[in-house]
Amino acid sequence: MSDETSRRDRLQATVVTSLWRTLSGRSLGTLWRLSRYAGPLIHRLSKRERHITESNLSVVYPATDRTQRRRLARDSLTHSTATMLELGFAWMRDPERVESSIVEVHGRELLDDARAEGRGVIVLAPHFGNWEVLNFWLSGHFPFTAMYEPPKIAPLDPVIRHGRERRGAQLVPTNPRGVAALLKALKRCEAVGILPDQEPDWGSGVFAPFYDRPAYTATLLPKLVARTQARVVTGVAKRLPGRGFAIHFLAADERVYEADETTSASGVNACVESAIALDPAQYQWEYKRYRKTPEEAAGDPNFRHARIY
Template identity: 70%
Template sequence: MTQPTGNTSRLFSKASAISWLWRQLSRWPVTRLWRISSVLGPVVYRLNKRERWVTERNLTAVYPALSNAERHALAKQSLKHSTATMLELGHAWMAEPQKVETNILAVYGRDKLDNARTESRGVIVLAPHFGNWEVLNFWLSSHFPFTAMYEPPKIIDLDPVIRHGRERMGASLVPTNPRGVAALLKALKRSEAIGMLPDQEPDWGSGVFAPFFGRDAYTATLLPKLVARTQARVVTGVALRVPGKGFEIHFLEADERVYSDDDVQSATGVNASVEAAISLDPAQYQWEYKRYRKVVQEQQKLANYRDYRLY
């Protein structure tokens, strides 16, 4: 029998520890998880220089009118919410379904999904990294036939744990490749719902530059292709955290430009839709993601490139 290598053994141990922690946290009420986040969030802000730097850099770019004190305060709140999301993964993936459902305090805009299905149209749900998107996945897959793309985690031994958590209410996960795109098309043609991450930078060749808070960001172009072939409706969906209480699901009308057959116009509509969701509570957006990384790579000759070289 082949013995595990040192690296494999360490990864397995790390995966086991993370899975165990999620299981323990799944037993705790979200009120307690928020209190823990309120303690850990400031620690993350103080000690994690990378997360703090990227968060504040993004906030400077999108909210230039903020004072330094206001920006620092918003960055602290953002990292507190990001900490809460990490602690709540076990809740979304492993807690008793009734417990998760009970913590969803309200659902706004459900008619946007119901009306599309009444018209025999599929629904594309743009789900940005806002609030707790895993709770949104839980609700969607509990109430609609739901398909979403899935990329295995870097710690491969966590794959079955995460996959089971996301699929346990009936969601269908498909790979991030042409086979997965074909599965999304089939789901939409069956008048079902699919989920898309609108705020992750795609690989080169799979996107265009479009404004996001007035500054170009490399944005995926899969959406207009799906709309053109299926006439699907597009909505933005988020699970807004109500600190210490639970979550509210919000479905918002997407910006009309998402239906354009012009890739740049459609991508502009996608980013505007994400901006509208963020306006619900800017602190709940994951600002530590390097949303402008590729445009910085394209602007290396600008005079201020030295300020961005580590971004």
């Protein structure tokens, strides 16, 4: 890394950290009002985010009127903006205040019952609502381990780590050493979190239906289940605009327990769909979930025609 790049990264980190710290002192109502102003602007001015969001929504809701899809795209970008504005709140606000913002918890018994049976719990945490608030709650109520990939702006790493670990969460790398740490935690009957809706590198996934379209999906889950007999739940922190958050834990689709990787991955994607059904606007639709295609994997020279982005 050049000295110029290093200086630029330090400056960016200082600006971003200062912004998070400033916003951490604002109420959730104020942050939501800011999001309602900024979200529609992003939808109007940011061609990339608008295109990806609307392309995804055209795939998953093909029968929905285009005007309704555009409204949903705008609402989704508003919620994504709220998540970004709430990072300082989740990471830097005093823990008592963040805890008090979680006004509802549904399905906790799914975790408690599994641990009472001597099983670890794998929490599938899709990019829905505010996943940092979910991490905050989990790490405050259970021994909790999650995979972590350092940010591109390296000086932000200690800030983010401190925010995610301040309630006792253990962050492990996204490599074989991290997988080993997850296995050990599950064998201790603890909880671990994995992201079910990020596209893995080639060789680490299979194609499985996500809203009836093939999506390249990670195969880490069946490996963890096979070696630990852990239970699986889906977890989200649903935003209650201006009021706080409702934690929801949902029983996993039974296919996640199958040894066949494609069947298990289909169950994982069904779990994500169930979480999205709580409020489709709160899902992060601006992620390129269908970037990889079966045609590309098969070496079809015309694979670009199968892409939606």
